[in-house]
Amino acid sequence: MAARRASPSAVKLNRTYDVAELAARLGVHKNTVRHWQRDGLKPLDGRRPVLFHGSTVRAFLSSRSASRKSPCPPGTLYCFRCRAPRAPALGMVDYLPISATGGNVRAICATCETVMHRRAAQATLASILPGCDVQVVQAPPRLKGSPSPSLDCDLERQATT
Ligand SMILES: [Zn+2]
Structure with missing residues (x-):
C-alpha cells in the first residue's frame, strides 16, 4: 500500500499545518496524525487548533x-x-528455506502469540537468533501422518551402531 505511506518530503519546511491539512498532505487519516502526536510529534504550541x-x-x-x-x-x-521486536515463544524458531542461502524465519511472539516472520540468510541464523532452537522446515510441508524419511534414517543409523 505505497499510496498510504507518508512521505516526509510532501510537507513544506516553512509552513504550518493543522491536523486535517497535514493528514491530507500526507495521505493519512486524521487519527494517524493524532497518533503521531501521542508518539511524540510536537505541536507548535498548546493552542487550538493544533x-x-x-x-x-x-x-x-x-x-x-x-x-x-x-x-x-x-x-x-x-x-x-x-x-515491537519480540523474542520467540519458548525460543522456538522455524526456518523455511527459499533459496540455497536465504529463507523465512517464523516464530510465535512470546507476548501475544502472533506469528512473526523475518527474512534471513541461513548462515546468519546463529547470530540473529542466538540460543534459539531453529527447526529447518522443508517446503512443501510434510503431510500429516506420513512417515518422516529423516526420522527413519536416524533410527536405522541408531540400530546399526
Ligand atoms: Zn506480539
Whole structure:
C-alpha cells in the first residue's frame, strides 16, 4: 500500500499545518496524525487548533522511518501486533528455506502469540537468533501422518551402531 505511506518530503519546511491539512498532505487519516502526536510529534504550541510546523513533522517522520528500518536486536523478530521486536515463544524458531542461502524465519511472539516472520540468510541464523532452537522446515510441508524419511534414517543409523 505505497499510496498510504507518508512521505516526509510532501510537507513544506516553512509552513504550518493543522491536523486535517497535514493528514491530507500526507495521505493519512486524521487519527494517524493524532497518533503521531501521542508518539511524540510536537505541536507548535498548546493552542487550538493544533498546528504543526513542517520542519518538525519532517524530522519526526524521518526519525520514525529510520527506527522502523533498524534491524531487530539479536534474539528477536518484529511482531506487527505488538509493534515491537519480540523474542520467540519458548525460543522456538522455524526456518523455511527459499533459496540455497536465504529463507523465512517464523516464530510465535512470546507476548501475544502472533506469528512473526523475518527474512534471513541461513548462515546468519546463529547470530540473529542466538540460543534459539531453529527447526529447518522443508517446503512443501510434510503431510500429516506420513512417515518422516529423516526420522527413519536416524533410527536405522541408531540400530546399526
Ligand atoms: Zn506480539
